[in-house]
Amino acid sequence: MASLISSPLFNFLLISFSFLSFLLIRSHAFEGRRAIESHYHTVEISSLLPASVCSPSTKGHSKRPSTLKVFHRHGPCSKHSQDNATPSLDEILTHDQSRVDSIQHKINLNAEMDKVKDKKAALPVQSGRALGSGNYIVTLGLGTPKKSLSLIFDTGSDLTWTQCQPCARVCYKQQDPIFNPIASTTYSNVSCSSTRCSQLSTTTGNDPSCSTKTCVYGIQYGDQSFSIGFFSQDTLTISSSDLVPKFYFGCGQNNQGLFGNTAGLLGLGRDSLSFVSQTAQRYGKYFSYCLPSSSSSTGHLTFGKSGVSSNVKFTPFAASRGTSFYFIDIVGISVGMTQLSIRPSVFKTPGTIIDSGTVITRLPPAAYKALSTEFKKQMKKYPSVPAYSILDTCYDLSKYTTISIPKISFTFGGNVKVDLAPSGILIVINSSRVCLAFAANSDASDVGILGNVQQTTLEVVYDVAGGKLGFAPGGC
Numbered sequence: 001m002a003s004l005i006s007s008p009l010f011n012f013l014l015i016s017f018s019f020l021s022f023l024l025i026r027s028h029a030f031e032g033r034r035a036i037e038s039h040y041h042t043v044e045i046s047s048l049l050p051a052s053v054c055s056p057s058t059k060g061h062s063k064r065p066s067t068l069k070v071f072h073r074h075g076p077c078s079k080h081s082q083d084n085a086t087p088s089l090d091e092i093l094t095h096d097q098s099r100v101d102s103i104q105h106k107i108n109l110n111a112e113m114d115k116v117k118d119k120k121a122a123l124p125v126q127s128g129r130a131l132g133s134g135n136y137i138v139t140l141g142l143g144t145p146k147k148s149l150s151l152i153f154d155t156g157s158d159l160t161w162t163q164c165q166p167c168a169r170v171c172y173k174q175q176d177p178i179f180n181p182i183a184s185t186t187y188s189n190v191s192c193s194s195t196r197c198s199q200l201s202t203t204t205g206n207d208p209s210c211s212t213k214t215c216v217y218g219i220q221y222g223d224q225s226f227s228i229g230f231f232s233q234d235t236l237t238i239s240s241s242d243l244v245p246k247f248y249f250g251c252g253q254n255n256q257g258l259f260g261n262t263a264g265l266l267g268l269g270r271d272s273l274s275f276v277s278q279t280a281q282r283y284g285k286y287f288s289y290c291l292p293s294s295s296s297s298t299g300h301l302t303f304g305k306s307g308v309s310s311n312v313k314f315t316p317f318a319a320s321r322g323t324s325f326y327f328i329d330i331v332g333i334s335v336g337m338t339q340l341s342i343r344p345s346v347f348k349t350p351g352t353i354i355d356s357g358t359v360i361t362r363l364p365p366a367a368y369k370a371l372s373t374e375f376k377k378q379m380k381k382y383p384s385v386p387a388y389s390i391l392d393t394c395y396d397l398s399k400y401t402t403i404s405i406p407k408i409s410f411t412f413g414g415n416v417k418v419d420l421a422p423s424g425i426l427i428v429i430n431s432s433r434v435c436l437a438f439a440a441n442s443d444a445s446d447v448g449i450l451g452n453v454q455q456t457t458l459e460v461v462y463d464v465a466g467g468k469l470g471f472a473p474g475g476c
């Protein structure tokens, strides 16, 4: 035996074996690390901060025929941010809560009305439609010759309107010259007797009125924002080769609220007067967008099917509960390698909408608790700091340049799993306060809302006619 141990052959075998097991252990460790890495994002803190100069997305959407560039309202890519009107993040989050309150109020009201429908109840006075303070804008043309207008685009409302001269009552300050109907050869007033005029009741929640035979609309949003004016038609220009004649919109004579320096709103809801419904023949109720990862980049809003990437995965829309919102089903959330344990009824009972104008995703309280608890567990190595506004899971990352954060993915109905981008997970107040970009609803019965922070960089595809919503990574 002793002779064997000291034999060169044995030594050779021993060394080979050690080397082999070293290789094996190494490759196991490597596999393990790769598995872990695939559940984490390595993020440079600086990449989460908006730059002071605009660097437009280089993804080529210009090949698509009906595409508009999307800007964040308050960033260097928007000419609307040049005066000092940019609100603080705290103000943005306060406005965001008002929007959420008014969306939830509207959906709850609809549920109440469904219960009393048989009694032919009169329309209750609505305390406000969803607030028009969405954060993304597009520029399109109106009238002949066309005038450029920058509008907030909003999947959470329906009526498209812009401020109009002569601003009989009040126009707030806007960047573009205010649209002048008299200067457009294709402009016309809509008469009180038209069916389109009567559709305003459901679109705006207010019955239209009449001014010397011209239909008058009025729409109010949460937070006392409103627009009142003549209901009108004119040519909308999406691109030089893509004109929408006789488009119905509000020509606002009395406008006030949180619309920043924009000229008004582009309504992308499901209602019969929304842009989506009015252009159904042309674009087949199909549109897609990508919201940029920061306010120093750009995205796109595209109408029609052509050019949509083939790796889009679709989840069916859920029933819209008598509203014009886009409902979807969340069936699960995972953080890193952990699938959160949340009862299906937590999402199913209140339902979820996707909204381009809500900033921070709102989850049912039980779902939010599971998410933040697991996130905290996996972020233990970073020092935590107190809550900021509606955000209660925050970290001081001032001593780091690069961090590792767990991936967060949502599974939607039809088993569609979507990984959020880092910009959809954390929101940076400053380097000493970086927060998980989610918040809880106060009541388990309030609708969940998939907000725009979580949608950033994703290609989000609304196939309204096909009854489904698609997601693909890397949209802009």
Ligand SMILES: *[C@@H]1O[C@H](CO)[C@@H](O)[C@H](O)[C@H]1NC(C)=O
Pocket: 181, 182, 187, 188, 189, 211, 212, 213, 214, 230
């Ligand atoms: C539209 O109707 C209003 C109210 O009747 C009127 O003041 C305005 O001149 C009309 N505009 C056009 C272009 O006909």
Ligand SMILES: *[C@@H]1O[C@H](CO)[C@@H](O)[C@H](O)[C@H]1NC(C)=O
Pocket: 388, 429, 430, 431, 432, 433
């Ligand atoms: C970061 O933001 C928090 C919350 O607004 C503030 O209290 C703190 O002073 C800020 N820190 C720095 C370094 O600016």
